[in-house]
Amino acid sequence: MSRPRASHQDATPLKCEEPNRQAVISDGWQSNGYNPTVDAITPSPLGPPCDPPYTAVIFTSVRTHDDHGYQEASDRMFALAALQRGYLGVESARDPDSGLGITVSYWVDADCALAWKAVTEHARVQNQGRELWYREYVVRVATVERHYGM
């Protein structure tokens, strides 16, 4: 799957499409009305091969020291997000020293991102996150207007 390729100029035009879905659906995942024939994984560590405009949800957080259930829930949310309609990809990194984490998920449009926020299982995990795992977070919903890469 090709990437944006333009070091100094505007982005190389690329067609916006949902990623190939290659994994196997696990029991208990909720598809929020979307019924993929196969499961979904992020196709690249560097987000969607997609023409702007598309939507980026920037989730920046500082963790607490409570790890109870965190990793399992996090893994599950990545997998569940990838099942949603309009999902394009995700990038995530956490600095082990500062505890600061940034996860950016990409969506065809803001409506798809908003629908993911409202998925029941996701909403439950968001509540757990506020109660247990995050000391502070900010969510920003943004429209990507151009991109370029190497």
Added chain:
Amino acid sequence: MSRPRASHQDATPLKCEEPNRQAVISDGWQSNGYNPTVDAITPSPLGPPCDPPYTAVIFTSVRTHDDHGYQEASDRMFALAALQRGYLGVESARDPDSGLGITVSYWVDADCALAWKAVTEHARVQNQGRELWYREYVVRVATVERHYGM
């Protein structure tokens, strides 16, 4: 400096302003025509206390194994960015296992972000990055339309 505070609803209105500048200018920094009386540091790990819309530049990268000069250049670029007109803040994290890093810088508008890209010293470091430090990267310029936090 207050943060966005709204767990379930839209963002609490906050005035968009450049951060307080609290450090001391180091020799050799280039101010790109902007002449702050004091230097600049990021006021919070979670970005700008600012009403949308504002601009987010999402820089996602995968590092090479070449560390020569990287940390010094990186530190310098954070400090230099914070001197630029329209700078609002920055968030950055790198996963030590995957090597994936995400840096999101926030600007009053896209023109300010673009001006930072063109700063001579920054452009030189961007070239070094392409040649030495990054195996792959994507830059996305996005308009933040809403935000909320805890």
